[in-house]
């Protein structure tokens with residue numbers, strides 16, 4: 401579909417959704433905003449610049465620093481006040497290179513990627529027997545017995561097709577790595593889960609506390625190695641991991657703001673993360689939603705629409721490594737959090753927004769329903785009052801601030817997730833514009849309407865954890881302990 405035809409379709413969809421909307425002033429503002437966002441804006445140019453010209457931008461990299469400059473410039477040229485807000489990253493970790501070669505009875509090269517926070521190997525490589533670790537279960541490790549000591553464990557995976565598969569990957573990795581390193585393996589090498597030998601990088605179970613070599617191997621060659629092992633061949637893996645690593649350092653979020661006309665000291669946040677992993681160019685995750693956030697700010701300013709409350713447009717950094725930028729925001733703005741009415745995150749690519757997760761705050765549902773009314777032609781929308789862990793709403797949730805996560809159709813998000821294939825061409829630009837319209841309607845409503853809720857205290861947050869699967873999700877991302885210890889989240 402050409403852009404022109406795409407926008408024609410878009411305009412039709414929206415026109416259908418608007419009977420009698422222009423009556424009220426607020427509705428009129430939403431209508432103008434939506435109309436502008438569906439028109440000819442620099443959204444696509446912005447995404448091309450961020451994804452193609454700057455490219456993959458893990459926090460701590462030169463590309464990430466360029467992305468910060470770029471974002472500041474985009475807001476400034478739109479006439480929107482923006483600033484860099486420093487926060488501390490706990491450790492530096494960037495992959496320089498990773499290589500792997502199967503040696504022994506049969507020899508061949510395998511493309512490899514280091515998993516986040518994997519430790520470096522000696523420059524000549526870590527050479528060790530390669531063992532069939534099957535699924536890496538307790539039984540699998542028991543079967544291998546003492547032979548796993550000092551070996552590379554090759555672990556099978558299912559081919560990844562969707563977002564539920566992704567969550568299974570996270571959950572399983574946690575257990576596999578705990579077991580394997582407890583049994584004394586030298587390193588874990590996963591059979592890549594992505595079809596067509598695509599490489600990707602995921603957070604390992606222990607995150608920044610990992611002290612072991614961890615690799616993802618291209619699927620086809622890794623499966624070949626598994627077949628050879630099962631045919632009784634004796635193999636070694638020679639793998640090199642070269643990383644740039646270091647202690648704490650300062651990184652920056654980019655926070656832009658349109659000050660409220662009536663209640664400037666109350667805040668509504670729309671957030672997306674600026675950083676990405678470095679194998680692809682972070683177009684779906686999360687360049688497209690960065691472009692959405694910038695375009696929303698730009699169009700509000702261009703139309704002179706000033707909401708009752710202050711709207712903050714937050715481009716967080718350090719998300720991929722452990723949600724550090726939004727945590728930093730929560731600390732820097734601690735004194736204002738009582739006056740944060742709502743903080744939203746957009747982070748599931750460019751699939752259609754199907755509704756929002758309200759993360760345990762069912763009092764948001766009624767406001768959301770009203771907010772989505774002007775864009776109901778882009779629905780149906782189903783809002784779900786469940787807590788979600790995995791993006792920048794997390795520290796707002798743990799601080800008791802009402803928060804939303806846009807729920808989206810998976811589209812092509814799963815197969816390209818954190819992968820070399822996450823590039824500009826994967827983004828559905830027409831759909832992204834429609835999502836911007838949905839975001840605009842929601843942000844405008846929350847910035848305008850009277851709300852009955854307040855910030856939750858620690859007991860209320862703990863009650864949410866106790867009454868849902870939140871603890872399991874937090875454990876999966878290594879985030880339960882920081883809450884329990886009081887390192888992260890609202891204090892008593």
Ligand SMILES: [Zn+2]
Pocket residue numbers: 673685686719747791
């Ligand atoms: Zn993301």
